Amino acid sequence: MSYSQTNTDVEAAADDLRRRTLAHMSTYLERMIYLGSTRDYNSGVYYHDGLASRFSEMVACEALANCHRDAFHEVLQSSIENLVQQLDSYVQSTRSAPLELIAAWKNLQPYRVAVPAGTDTLAADFLCSNVKIALAIWESHQDGRSRRQPDASLPQLPAQ
Amino acid sequence: MIQLIISLLVGVALLASLYFFVRRSKPSAEGSAQQLREARQTLDSLQFGLLPNDLVHRIFAKEDLEYVVSSAPADVQSLFLSERKDIALGWVRRVRGSILELMRFHRGHARLYAQLSAATETRLALNFASLLALCRFLQIAVYLRGPYAAPGMVRTVAATAGRVCNISEQSLQFLKVKELDPLNNTPSSHGASV
Numbered sequence: 441m442s443y444s445q446t447n448t449d450v451e452a453a454a455d456d457l458r459r460r461t462l463a464h465m466s467t468y469l470e471r472m473i474y475l476g477s478t479r480d481y482n483s484g485v486y487y488h489d490g491l492a493s494r495f496s497e498m499v500a501c502e503a504l505a506n507c508h509r510d511a512f513h514e515v516l517q518s519s520i521e522n523l524v525q526q527l528d529s530y531v532q533s534t535r536s537a538p539l540e541l542i543a544a545w546k547n548l549q550p551y552r553v554a555v556p557a558g559t560d561t562l563a564a565d566f567l568c569s570n571v572k573i574a575l576a577i578w579e580s581h582q583d584g585r586s587r588r589q590p591d592a593s594l595p596q597l598p599a600q
Numbered sequence: 601m602i603q604l605i606i607s608l609l610v611g612v613a614l615l616a617s618l619y620f621f622v623r624r625s626k627p628s629a630e631g632s633a634q635q636l637r638e639a640r641q642t643l644d645s646l647q648f649g650l651l652p653n654d655l656v657h658r659i660f661a662k663e664d665l666e667y668v669v670s671s672a673p674a675d676v677q678s679l680f681l682s683e684r685k686d687i688a689l690g691w692v693r694r695v696r697g698s699i700l701e702l703m704r705f706h707r708g709h710a711r712l713y714a715q716l717s718a719a720t721e722t723r724l725a726l727n728f729a730s731l732l733a734l735c736r737f738l739q740i741a742v743y744l745r746g747p748y749a750a751p752g753m754v755r756t757v758a759a760t761a762g763r764v765c766n767i768s769e770q771s772l773q774f775l776k777v778k779e780l781d782p783l784n785n786t787p788s789s790h791g792a793s794v
Contacts, residue, residue, distance in 0.1 A: 517654055520664040520680075521671075560649035562690055566659060569683040576676045577668065 446499065453495045453503035457488070462507065467526035468514035469571075470533060475508035476554030484557055508556045516567050523574040524581075531578075542579050639705040639768070646698045647765050650691065656758050659687055665748060681746055688747035689739065695761055696735035702768055703728045724767050731760045 465471045479486045486504035487497075495503070518526065531538050545551070551571045555564045668680045706724065734757050741749040 517658060519658075519661065519667065521667040560645065562650065562687070562694055563655065565690065566655075566687050569687055573668070573676070573680050573683055576679055577672045580673050580676055581671075 446502075449495055449499045450502040450506065453491055453499050454506050456494065457491055457503055457507055460490075462511075466533070467529045468511045468518065469523070469526040470530045472508065472511040472515050473530070473551065473554050475504060475511055476556075478504055479508075481553065505556065512554075512556050512559065512567070516563055516570075518570075520570060520573055520577070523570055524577050527571075527574050527578050538582060542575060542582070545575055635705060635708070639702060642698050642701045642705075643765060643768055646695070646702075646761060647769075650695050650698065651758055651761055651765065653758075656691075656754065659684070659691055660747060660751060660754050662748060662751075684747040685742060688742045692735055692739045692742065692757070695757065696732065696739070699728065699731050699735065699761060699764065702764065703732075706768070720767060720770075724764065727760055727764045727767070731757065731764060734760065 462471050462474075465474060475486075478488055486501045486508070488500050488504055491500035491503060515523070515526070531541055534541060549568070549572075552564075552568055555567065664684070665680070668677055672680070706728075734753060738750055738753045738757055741753065
């Protein structure tokens with residue numbers, strides 16, 4: 441298979457991936473985490489059964505890697521404010537308990553392994569630093585909300 | 601007697617310096633190729649990793665500070681300033697390190713391969729010197745007063761580094777890493793694997 445043919449296939453596969461899978465994810469953070477999770481941590485190779493069956497394993501791998509890099513770049517370019525919004529959307533999309541998710545993210549820092557291979561170390565550090573700050577801000581907003589909510593939902597004591 | 605010893609010592613010192621000079625002026629073919637390749641990689645790292653406008657703008661973006669100050673408690677604000685300071689210092693350190701590497705390469709090897717004019721070499725030397733000094737000032741400013749201390753200096757460092765890269769690019773134009781290593785030109789090496 442020629443290089444240009446492979447390249448065209450990779451673009452077609454990436455397009456397919458964007459339309460069928462990534463379009464359902466509303467934020468670049470979510471896409472970056474998802475695409476990072478399709479990579480085998482031992483070999484660094486990306487796997488996607490559906491895409492591999494439509495194209496080939498190699499083409500699917502390249503397409504996933506390209507989309508992963510794009511998503512990473514977009515997250516890197518996001519302002520802190522935008523990143524906090526993306527984090528909020530991500531928490532809602534996972535349907536897990538927000539405080540548990542935040543605790544896990546703070547302890548395990550899963551976003552560190554979601555960095556594409558070959559990324560400049562400064563860019564990787566910058567992204568992790570931004571996510572860490574966004575987490576802290578999001579948590580402080582949650583604290584504010586949870587402090588307000590119990591007050592609002594406290595049963596009214598009967599007047600003495 | 602003392603004069604004889606001094607003369608002998610001076611003679612030995614001169615011979616030793618001559619020996620080192622001769623050794624340095626004959627780089628091996630493999631060593632030179634390696635240094636050329638490293639210089640090309642340093643240049644790529646500067647141009648595509650450290651100096652892109654969007655990355656520099658984002659690291660030093662004041663809008664992030666304004667947002668954090670307006671919507672986060674004091675402890676998160678300090679966390680933000682400390683994290684951004686580390687990143688900013690890391691950026692300046694990396695730019696300075698890369699510029700030093702390029703300067704060493706130019707001083708030692710560029711003249712053997714490139715057809716640089718005296719005017720270009722002088723301009724390059726001045727740019728190197730001013731850039732290294734600027735990076736040092738910026739490091740001190742960021743260290744003492746935080747990442748937003750000298751936005752003008754950040755812009756100047758990025759612009760001057762860009763100019764140095766362009767001049768270095770001219771002298772290394774004949775050498776592209778992709779062309780040097782055809783194995784790296786295959787589609788499977790475009791970041792799909794670690």
